[in-house]
Amino acid sequence: MDNLIMGLDVSTSCVGISIFNEKGELLELTHANPSHNYNTLNQMEDLDYKANILKEFFLEKKWHHKKIKKIIIEEPLMAATGTAHVAAMLNQFHGIFYVKLRALFKDNTKIFYINEYDARLNAFPELSEYDQKRKKDILWRPIPHKINGHSIKEYRKMLILLLVAQKFPEISWSLNNNKTINKKNYDMADSVA
Secondary structure (H helix, E strand, O other): OOOEEEEEEEOOOOEEEEEEEOOOOEEEEEEEOOOOOOOOOOHHHHHHHHHHHHHHHHHHHOHHHOOEEEEEEEOOOOHHHOOHHHHHHHHHHHHHHHHHHHHHHHHHOEEEEEOHHHHHHHHOHHHEEEEOOOOEEEEOOOOOOEEOOEEHHHOHHHHHHHHHHHHOOOOOOOEOOOOOEOOHHHHHHHHHO
16 A cells, blocks of 8 residues: 555634545545634633544544655645734644544654645646746736635635646536535635645
8 A cells, every 4th residue: 555645724613634545546535623612711622622523533434554654744824814812822733633633543654734825836736936036936927916806815715626626527516505616625625725
């Protein structure tokens, strides 16, 4: 069996999970929702409880028995979170979840973090353009800043989903009851990137 690579997009409400072989073939794409109805005493207990839900999900999938040699996690967004409190909470959750991943996969698996910008730049070079002056690729430069009067920021997740769907047409994406894209698809697409 090939060595496997797992991509994760981790948040407190939904975790996108993708598994690839060394050839870059997508073997599995799913998500986990660490939501619960348990009344916790404080935020740290809540985050630990959610991380344990995710650990149990990973145990049920038996991923720790497979040859997953690398886990690549998209870093939590700091600038786009809105408040320092939310940014701190996401960092805490990532730390708690990292410890549980490390315990589950032991030293056989290397865990790496990649920021959103670099993940998208490497996964989809067509979203960037080389800037001679800065001597680097600039993400989103070829994309119009506004589409139908809306900022491109509102469409970025949809563009990533579209590019993942084009690269992996075998993926079945889920819709909400009102036939709109279910937001968990964005987390799954980010895990692929």
